[in-house]
Amino acid sequence: MPAPLEDVADALRRMMDLLLRVDDDPALGHITSELHAVSDLLEAEFDDERPFDKMLHSDAPRHDPVSGVENAIAPPIVVEVDSDGTAHAEVDFGLPYQGPKGLLHGGISALFLDHVLSLANSNNRSGVDNGFLVTAQLSLRYHKPVPLFERATVSARQTSIDGRKVRAAGEISVGGEVAVSAEGLFIATRIRPADVPGDKGGA
Numbered sequence: 001m002p003a004p005l006e007d008v009a010d011a012l013r014r015m016m017d018l019l020l021r022v023d024d025d026p027a028l029g030h031i032t033s034e035l036h037a038v039s040d041l042l043e044a045e046f047d048d049e050r051p052f053d054k055m056l057h058s059d060a061p062r063h064d065p066v067s068g069v070e071n072a073i074a075p076p077i078v079v080e081v082d083s084d085g086t087a088h089a090e091v092d093f094g095l096p097y098q099g100p101k102g103l104l105h106g107g108i109s110a111l112f113l114d115h116v117l118s119l120a121n122s123n124n125r126s127g128v129d130n131g132f133l134v135t136a137q138l139s140l141r142y143h144k145p146v147p148l149f150e151r152a153t154v155s156a157r158q159t160s161i162d163g164r165k166v167r168a169a170g171e172i173s174v175g176g177e178v179a180v181s182a183e184g185l186f187i188a189t190r191i192r193p194a195d196v197p198g199d200k201g202g203a
Ligand SMILES: CCCCCCCCCCCCCCCC(=O)SCCNC(=O)CCNC(=O)[C@H](O)C(C)(C)COP(=O)(O)OP(=O)(O)OC[C@H]1O[C@@H](n2cnc3c(N)ncnc32)[C@H](O)[C@@H]1OP(=O)(O)O
Pocket: 055, 058, 059, 060, 061, 062, 064, 114, 115, 118, 119, 133, 134, 135, 136, 137, 164, 165, 185, 187, 188, 189, 190, 200, 201, 202, 203
C-alpha cells in the first residue's frame, strides 16, 4: 500500500534539512540519480500539469506552503483559533528557512504572518461580503531577529471589518518577546466561492 502523501512530504522535509547540512561530496552524484528515479515514479502518477483543482476542493489547507501537511515546503504549522478569535501556532524554524546565519529569513516571517492573519480573518467573517479574503496590504516591522531552532509563536487577531475590507494584526514572538509585528488589510474579492464550481470555502 502506498505511503500517504503526508508521510512522503515528511520524508522530503527530512531530506531537505539534511541536504543543507552536507558539504559537496562525490556521493551526491549517486543521491541525485536516486532522487530522479523517485521523481520518475511520481511523475508516472499524475497527468495534470497544474492541479489547482486538488487544492480548491480540499477540506483543509493541505497544500499551502505554511500549514500544508502534503507540501514539503511547509513545516507544517497547526493553527488553532481561540474562542476570542485569536489564531496562533507554534513553530521551531529550521535550516530551510534560514536567512542571515542562524536567523529566520525576513520573507519567511512575512509568509507566516500573512497566513496566520488570513486565518484569523477567515474564522471570523460575520458581516463580511462573501468573497475570498485576499491580502491587499501587509505591513511588517522587524523588531528583533528570530533565531532558528527556538520555539516561536505566530499569532494574529482580526482588528476591524469595514464592508469588503477586513484588517488583522499579529506578531511572531520568541521567549515572550515580539520579534516581528504585522498589520494586514484583506479584501473580499468580487468572485465568491459559490461562483467557483466545487469550492469548499477557501481563504
Ligand atoms: C473550508 C477550508 C478550505 C481551506 C482551503 C485552503 C486554504 C488555504 C490556506 C490559507 C491561505 C492563506 C492565504 C494568505 C492570503 C493570500 O496570500 S491572498 C493572495 C495574495 N493577494 C492577492 O493575490 C490579491 C491581489 N489583488 C486583488 O485581487 C485585488 O487587487 C483586490 C485586493 C481583490 C482588490 O480588487 P478590487 O476588488 O477590484 O478592489 P476595489 O473594488 O477597487 O477596491 C475595494 C476597496 O479596497 C481598496 N483597495 C483595493 N486594493 C487595495 C490595496 N492594495 N491597498 C489598499 N486598499 C485597497 C479600494 O481603495 C476600495 O476602497 P473603498 O473605495 O471601498 O473605500
